[in-house]
Amino acid sequence: MSKAVLIVDDSEMVRNFHAYILKTAGFEVISAVDGADALEKLYLNDIGLVLTDINMPKMDGYTLIEKIRADEEFEELPIIIISTEDEAKDKQRGFDAGADVYIVKPTDPAKLIENIKLLLEE
Numbered sequence: 001m002s003k004a005v006l007i008v009d010d011s012e013m014v015r016n017f018h019a020y021i022l023k024t025a026g027f028e029v030i031s032a033v034d035g036a037d038a039l040e041k042l043y044l045n046d047i048g049l050v051l052t053d054i055n056m057p058k059m060d061g062y063t064l065i066e067k068i069r070a071d072e073e074f075e076e077l078p079i080i081i082i083s084t085e086d087e088a089k090d091k092q093r094g095f096d097a098g099a100d101v102y103i104v105k106p107t108d109p110a111k112l113i114e115n116i117k118l119l120l121e122e
């Protein structure tokens, strides 16, 4: 895959863990520490998929997704939420914002890779 996956999480440990999983599966990875940082990197790089946390300082994941979807250039960009929040209302808010997939932490590496591959095949 030529396009990179943008990993967005305020936890360095989680960013590194997800980057390790994705790089091991052959994906190119770019990391961002919050929504604002992610938006900047989205416009500066060739991003094929966004994998984002919800709870982050400055700009949370819901706001990030709404801002991405507000730009028609990114209407079809695959977005996965990966969060510790596992209530139905959180998932609904994520889908309402425009996420394609919602995964609950702790991260299952095989499930994450499977979902990324499915979204990139579409």
Ligand SMILES: [Mg+2]
Residues within 6 Å of the ligand: 009, 010, 011, 053, 054, 055, 056
């Ligand atoms: Mg967080």
